[in-house]
Amino acid sequence: MLEITDRQSAALADRVAENRLRRLRSIKPLTGLLVESAGRTLINFSSNDYLGLSQHPLLKERAAAFLSRYGTGCGASRLVSGNLDCYDALEEKLAALKGTETALVMNGGFQTNLTVLAALADDKCFIALDRLSHNSLLQGTVLSGAKWNRFQHNDLNDLERRLEAPRARIADERWIVTESVFSMDGDRCDINGLVASARNSQAKLFIDEAHSTGLFGEAGMGLAAGKPIDLIMGTFGKACGSFGSYVACSKTTREFLINCCSGFVYSTGLPPPVLGAIDAALELIPTMSAQRLRLSQMADHVRKNLKEMGYSTGESSTQIIPIFIGDDSDALSFSTHLENCGILATAIRPPTVPVRTARIRLSLSAAHTDEQMETLLQAVRSWMGPKK
Numbered sequence: 001m002l003e004i005t006d007r008q009s010a011a012l013a014d015r016v017a018e019n020r021l022r023r024l025r026s027i028k029p030l031t032g033l034l035v036e037s038a039g040r041t042l043i044n045f046s047s048n049d050y051l052g053l054s055q056h057p058l059l060k061e062r063a064a065a066f067l068s069r070y071g072t073g074c075g076a077s078r079l080v081s082g083n084l085d086c087y088d089a090l091e092e093k094l095a096a097l098k099g100t101e102t103a104l105v106m107n108g109g110f111q112t113n114l115t116v117l118a119a120l121a122d123d124k125c126f127i128a129l130d131r132l133s134h135n136s137l138l139q140g141t142v143l144s145g146a147k148w149n150r151f152q153h154n155d156l157n158d159l160e161r162r163l164e165a166p167r168a169r170i171a172d173e174r175w176i177v178t179e180s181v182f183s184m185d186g187d188r189c190d191i192n193g194l195v196a197s198a199r200n201s202q203a204k205l206f207i208d209e210a211h212s213t214g215l216f217g218e219a220g221m222g223l224a225a226g227k228p229i230d231l232i233m234g235t236f237g238k239a240c241g242s243f244g245s246y247v248a249c250s251k252t253t254r255e256f257l258i259n260c261c262s263g264f265v266y267s268t269g270l271p272p273p274v275l276g277a278i279d280a281a282l283e284l285i286p287t288m289s290a291q292r293l294r295l296s297q298m299a300d301h302v303r304k305n306l307k308e309m310g311y312s313t314g315e316s317s318t319q320i321i322p323i324f325i326g327d328d329s330d331a332l333s334f335s336t337h338l339e340n341c342g343i344l345a346t347a348i349r350p351p352t353v354p355v356r357t358a359r360i361r362l363s364l365s366a367a368h369t370d371e372q373m374e375t376l377l378q379a380v381r382s383w384m385g386p387k388k
């Protein structure tokens, strides 16, 4: 068995010294958003199951129906063992909902960002990436071999300046890559402004809708749905309640990805029960405006209370609410305090977020009860530690 090298163990020792060592926590799901961890019952405020769909009877029923119809696995890549007939209907449904020519179901958001960007861009391209973009977008950018630069978060002037820089101007193609709802800050990008910047600079626009699919826009199909955007990706593992991802795009882009995107070509298709759950989620989501409204009102209430307590929640305007603390060990102590009060709310530290911006990241779900929300606020109120 491989043992780690001195260099790797030094990297782990650094993490310990910096209070940044990550550990897996064992949990047992109970009902709804309750989990049991180390013998304690906790309300989960760290799950991205924003609509509670992972426990929805229709998703479970459809997953079971697909399991019994198709079995537990796809057997190989969709190109190799044959494309299960359920994919066509699923992708048509998705494209109709997103308002795009076509859609392609893929195997997880990380893999999609990594391999779609690597397929679409090459060393003759330039990618401008929002500074707070998800790691998968950064990795995909690097893997593509394109020249790249990160613009200041949500700053369209800085974006346009970078797109006009000489090394961007000489590129064959320029791409803008960003998220519609930012995963760690819960703020939104300015989609219309980005569309205008892309037009001004003759750049292409790639939007990651991981945290917006299911929650915003027409029929809950995301902030970018219906807008003139070159390529949209999103995931099914968050508000959609299961796993997997999609690309919503033109027919020609779909054909290109089926042929040239390594994450599609060389990876086994999603397990059929997951496809069943996605199918049911796409049926339910357009009907869930009441849940979306409740979630947004809950988020406003939580933000208002946190601000009254003197906390900064940054620019959050969605179901993701950071409570900024700054120092890594303070954020960890805060998280432990919340746990002692029955709340699971993980501290997010660098390198996931910039240095000195450690935070508690709250993920609200329409499935949280009012009582659970008040328990959270009470737990936060009783913390005597420092605020940012």
Ligand SMILES: Cc1ncc(COP(=O)(O)O)c(C=O)c1O
Binding pocket: 108, 109, 110, 111, 113, 134, 136, 179, 183, 208, 210, 211, 235, 236, 237, 244, 245
């Ligand atoms: C913005 C963003 N994009 C992509 C991903 C990766 O998606 P997945 O979890 O489906 O791999 C995440 C995951 O957290 C994310 O936050």
